Amino acid sequence: MRAVVTVTGTDRRGIIAKISAFLAERNVNIEDISQTILGDKFAMIMIVDTSESKEDIAQLARDCEEMGRTIGMSVRIQHEDIFNAMHNV
Amino acid sequence: MFNQFDVLETIDMIEKEHLDIRTVTMGISLLPCIRESAKKTAAAVYDRVCGKAEKLVSTAEALSAEYGIPIVNKRVSVTPVSLITAAFPAQSALIGRELDRAAHTLGIDFLGGYSALVHKGTADYEEAFLRTIPEVLSTTERLCSSVNVGSSKSGINMDAVRLMGEIVCETAKRTKDEDGKGCAKLVVFCNAVEDNPFMAGAFHGTGEADTVINVGVSGPGVVQHALSFVPDADLTDAAEVIKRTAFKITRAGQLIAREAAKRLSARFGIVDLSLAPTPARGDSVAHILEELGLSVVGCHGTTAALAMLNDAVKKGGVMASSRVGGLSGAFIPVSEDIGMIESAEAGQISLEKLEAMTCVCSVGLDMIAIPGDTPASTVSAIIADEAAIGMVNNKTTAVRVIPAYGKKVGDQVSFGGLLGRAPVMPVHTGDASKFIGRGGLIPAPIHSFKN
Numbered sequence: 389m390r391a392v393v394t395v396t397g398t399d400r401r402g403i404i405a406k407i408s409a410f411l412a413e414r415n416v417n418i419e420d421i422s423q424t425i426l427g428d429k430f431a432m433i434m435i436v437d438t439s440e441s442k443e444d445i446a447q448l449a450r451d452c453e454e455m456g457r458t459i460g461m462s463v464r465i466q467h468e469d470i471f472n473a474m475h476n477v
Numbered sequence: 478m479f480n481q482f483d484v485l486e487t488i489d490m491i492e493k494e495h496l497d498i499r500t501v502t503m504g505i506s507l508l509p510c511i512r513e514s515a516k517k518t519a520a521a522v523y524d525r526v527c528g529k530a531e532k533l534v535s536t537a538e539a540l541s542a543e544y545g546i547p548i549v550n551k552r553v554s555v556t557p558v559s560l561i562t563a564a565f566p567a568q569s570a571l572i573g574r575e576l577d578r579a580a581h582t583l584g585i586d587f588l589g590g591y592s593a594l595v596h597k598g599t600a601d602y603e604e605a606f607l608r609t610i611p612e613v614l615s616t617t618e619r620l621c622s623s624v625n626v627g628s629s630k631s632g633i634n635m636d637a638v639r640l641m642g643e644i645v646c647e648t649a650k651r652t653k654d655e656d657g658k659g660c661a662k663l664v665v666f667c668n669a670v671e672d673n674p675f676m677a678g679a680f681h682g683t684g685e686a687d688t689v690i691n692v693g694v695s696g697p698g699v700v701q702h703a704l705s706f707v708p709d710a711d712l713t714d715a716a717e718v719i720k721r722t723a724f725k726i727t728r729a730g731q732l733i734a735r736e737a738a739k740r741l742s743a744r745f746g747i748v749d750l751s752l753a754p755t756p757a758r759g760d761s762v763a764h765i766l767e768e769l770g771l772s773v774v775g776c777h778g779t780t781a782a783l784a785m786l787n788d789a790v791k792k793g794g795v796m797a798s799s800r801v802g803g804l805s806g807a808f809i810p811v812s813e814d815i816g817m818i819e820s821a822e823a824g825q826i827s828l829e830k831l832e833a834m835t836c837v838c839s840v841g842l843d844m845i846a847i848p849g850d851t852p853a854s855t856v857s858a859i860i861a862d863e864a865a866i867g868m869v870n871n872k873t874t875a876v877r878v879i880p881a882y883g884k885k886v887g888d889q890v891s892f893g894g895l896l897g898r899a900p901v902m903p904v905h906t907g908d909a910s911k912f913i914g915r916g917g918l919i920p921a922p923i924h925s926f927k928n
Contacts, residue, residue, distance in 0.1 A: 394488055422481050433481045446542035464488065466545035473728040475483040477796075 390468045397461030399430035495760040499695035500550040502674035504681035507556040515568035519575040526579040554679035555590035559606040566605035577617035589679035591622040597631040614659035615651035621677035627667035627864040633919040642857025653882035656890035660879040667867035673803045689746035690738040694730035697752045698759040704768045716789040723793030731798040749803030750794030754814035756897035763816025775826025784837035806839025812899035841875035846890045846899040849882040858909035
């Protein structure tokens with residue numbers, strides 16, 4: 389299953405490294421990364437494959453939220469279909 | 478495929494603009510529960526509802542986590558109870574209490590369907606059922622009741638309208654310690670729909686499949702935010718912005734409805750294309766109308782702005798979902814919308830203006846507190862006026878008014894949570910009791926004869 393990981397907050401060093409390690413620990417494969425800076429707001433979007441993941445997506449979502457708190461950023465994982473549904477006719 | 482801006486837009490809608498799925502409602506037929514006694518029927522009802530909806534809350538929570546979108550309410554609607562207690566109507570309360578117990582067991586906030594459909598005539602068993610409503614609503618917590626008293630096809634059953642005025646007042650009296658909260662759980666409809674997922678008016682129609690998932694979407698804040706980017710657009714362009722936004726909101730609802738139905742082994746019923754406000758700031762339909770250029774909701778121009786909003790929401794939503802239904806449109810409850818509350822408190826919106834607004838949107842006079850000494854015949858007359866609007870305009874209308882026992886104009890009622898608070902609004906003091914006392918049926922309008 390493909391999902392979208394979004395990381396938003398104030399830019400700082402080492403974010404990609406931390407998130408990548410976090411996902412690798414859970415056997416979540418990163419397929420694509422893009423990042424953008426809007427003013428001082430940092431936004432990173434990853435397309436990931438969770439089919440080999442050790443956890444289901446609900447648990448991954450809780451873990452992401454928790455890990456976001458520890459690094460002072462907002463970290464989410466969502467099934468890609470919510471974006472496909474809302475933004476494609 | 479979506480791009481990064483699409484992703485960030487969705488996240489902003491959810492985190493900053495209150496985008497949510499307002500309700501996932503499971504409709505359950507109770508017809509297989511009819512037994513030879515009220516006691517056995519009540520037991521069968523409890524078992525069936527708890528069995529069918531056992532995983533409703535956990536499934537909705539899992540979907541919410543997976544898709545990252547809040548699902549605010551999980552609810553159940555059932556077959557109108559008057560139909561399953563026809564053989565023992567005076568004992569209907571027993572079934573009502575078991576349904577309330579089922580709602581507690583399931584962990585849902587409301588269960589709808591303590592209902593009767595009497596739009597053309599009231600059977601003896603239905604009248605006996607209707608008379609149990611005040612007692613049941615005052616002794617249960619989560620059970621909601623609705624009564625259909627008219628339709629475009631049948632006309633308006635004025636005997637039922639008269640009785641419902643009395644029942645609303647009696648319910649207010651019996652729940653006076655909670656500001657008449659019983660009346661917040663009681664809706665009187667014209668042209669009630671069988672697949673409405675929203676409370677308090679949800680019930681599971683007899684034309685429906687056995688178990689159905691209906692979803693109500695929301696997002697007034699998202700629409701307001703989108704409009705804030707086009708402050709000088711003309712109204713054609715503003716309507717286009719609303720349509721596009723409604724499309725996105727509805728697509729989220731459609732996705733959740735499909736997945737929920739699949740996981741709960743139920744039919745996917747409908748998506749209700751609604752803008753449902755809450756008392757939270759940033760979640761107000763009134764503020765959308767003000768964003769369009771009204772200084773305060775209730776001023777002249779409000780009806781036109783609402784008509785445009787309602788229509789654009791439907792057009793965007795219809796494109797987004799293969800199955801639409803329910804009430805579908807903008808809701809204008811007073812106590813549940815911070816913009817409406819503030820306008821009512823400032824005396825800027827009247828019952829008359831609200832009545833006019835119900836001609837162009839999806840619902841009726843909703844969550845309005847009126848003086849506690851309002852005569853039952855006046856409540857009946859309010860119901861009759863609203864039913865007439867629905868009947869003639871081929872649309873659903875409803876009345877959910879709360880006579881605030883012991884309170885007068887300017888006082889306030891407060892229910893807390895999603896039901897909110899409202900100032901007591903004035904009603905006309907002229908007397909309609911002779912008109913209401915006549916009873917009978919107001920015949921259906923000529924344009925209803927289409928066969």
